[in-house]
Amino acid sequence: MEQQSIALKLSQNSFDYFRLFAAFQVMFGHMVSLYEIKLPFYIPLRFIGGVPILFTLCGFLVTASYAKSKNVGEYFKKRFFRIFPPLWFSVWIGFVILLLFSNGEFPVGKAAVWTFLQGFALQYTPGFAKEFGSGTFNGALWALFTEMQFYLLVPLFYRFMKNRKIKSWLVIGIVLIAVQIGGTELAAASHSRGLILLWKRGILAQSSFFYIGSFLYVFKDTVLNRLIKYAPWLFAGYTFLYILWNIFDIAILQMLATDCLLPILILTLGYFLGQHRLRYDISYGIYLYHVMIINIFLELQLALNIGTILLIVLLSCGCGVISLLIDKGFRKILP
Numbered sequence: 001m002e003q004q005s006i007a008l009k010l011s012q013n014s015f016d017y018f019r020l021f022a023a024f025q026v027m028f029g030h031m032v033s034l035y036e037i038k039l040p041f042y043i044p045l046r047f048i049g050g051v052p053i054l055f056t057l058c059g060f061l062v063t064a065s066y067a068k069s070k071n072v073g074e075y076f077k078k079r080f081f082r083i084f085p086p087l088w089f090s091v092w093i094g095f096v097i098l099l100l101f102s103n104g105e106f107p108v109g110k111a112a113v114w115t116f117l118q119g120f121a122l123q124y125t126p127g128f129a130k131e132f133g134s135g136t137f138n139g140a141l142w143a144l145f146t147e148m149q150f151y152l153l154v155p156l157f158y159r160f161m162k163n164r165k166i167k168s169w170l171v172i173g174i175v176l177i178a179v180q181i182g183g184t185e186l187a188a189a190s191h192s193r194g195l196i197l198l199w200k201r202g203i204l205a206q207s208s209f210f211y212i213g214s215f216l217y218v219f220k221d222t223v224l225n226r227l228i229k230y231a232p233w234l235f236a237g238y239t240f241l242y243i244l245w246n247i248f249d250i251a252i253l254q255m256l257a258t259d260c261l262l263p264i265l266i267l268t269l270g271y272f273l274g275q276h277r278l279r280y281d282i283s284y285g286i287y288l289y290h291v292m293i294i295n296i297f298l299e300l301q302l303a304l305n306i307g308t309i310l311l312i313v314l315l316s317c318g319c320g321v322i323s324l325l326i327d328k329g330f331r332k333i334l335p
Helices: 015-035 050-068 072-100 108-118 141-161 166-190 193-201 203-218 220-248 251-272 283-299 306-331
Strands: none
Touching: 015 050, 015 251, 015 283, 015 306, 050 072, 050 141, 050 203, 050 251, 072 108, 072 141, 072 283, 072 306, 141 166, 141 193, 141 203, 141 283, 166 193, 166 203, 166 251, 193 203, 203 220, 203 251, 220 251, 283 306
C-alpha cells in the first residue's frame, strides 16, 4: 500500500474488525482458562492479544474523541452514553441470572450492592456467587475499569502533552514503560494475589498501550502516516520477537514485543489494510456478556465441544446485538 500524502482520517481504517477480533480472542481465551481445556485453534489467536488491541485503540480513539469535543462536558457525555447504559443493562442481567440459579437462597441486599458496584466496572465476585460456574462471575470487567481510569485522565493528559515535541513524548514513554515493567515485577515478586490483581487493574500496568495510542493520534499525520508503509516489516519484527520470546522465555523480549512493538503494529496495520468498516459493531456487547454465558454453561455442567462452543459464540453475538440496540437507543437522546 502506498504511503498517503494527505492527512489521515479517523474513518479510513479497519479498527472495527480489530475490535471484533479482540472480542473473539478474549472470549476464546476465557473458554480455555475457565474450562481449563486446550483448544488447538486458540493457539494462533494468542499471537495478537485482544486486551492489547482494546487498550491501544482506546488510547488512540478516546484521545481523538476528547480532541474533537467542544468541551470537557461533551467529552464525558459521549463516554457516559457509550459505556454505561449497555454496562448497566448487563449487570442487571447478571443479577437476574444469579437469582434464577439461587435455589431460593439469595441475599438480595448484598446482591444489590454488588450490582451497583459492577455498574461502575468495580469487578469482584461476592461470596454468594463464588460457587456459581468458575467462581469468577464476570471477570472480564477488570479491563473496562482500567479503561475508565484512562477516560478520566485524558483531559489533563491531553492538555499537558498535545503541544510537546516528539522527544518529550519519547522520554516520558520510556519512563512509563520502565514503571510498568518494574511494577509488574514487584507485584509478581510479592506473591500476593490481591496485590497482583490490584496492580493489573491499575492504568500504570497497561500504560504503554494507552500512551502509544495517544502518541500516534497526536502525531497521526506525521509519525503514523510515515509508519503505515512499514506495517509488513513491523509485523515481521513482532513475529520474530514473539517466536524468540516463546522459545527462550526472556522477559525483555516479551516487553519489546507486546508492550512496545505490538501497539504500533496494531495502529499501523489498521490503516495499512485500508478502510473497512462494520455497519454494526457488536464487540462491546460480546465483551460484556461472554464470561457470564460461559459460567452458565459451567454451572449446567455442559462439556466444551463444538456444539457448546458454537452456542456460546451465538449467544454472545446475540447479546452483542442487544447491547448495540441499547447503545443506539440512548444515543438518540443526546442533544
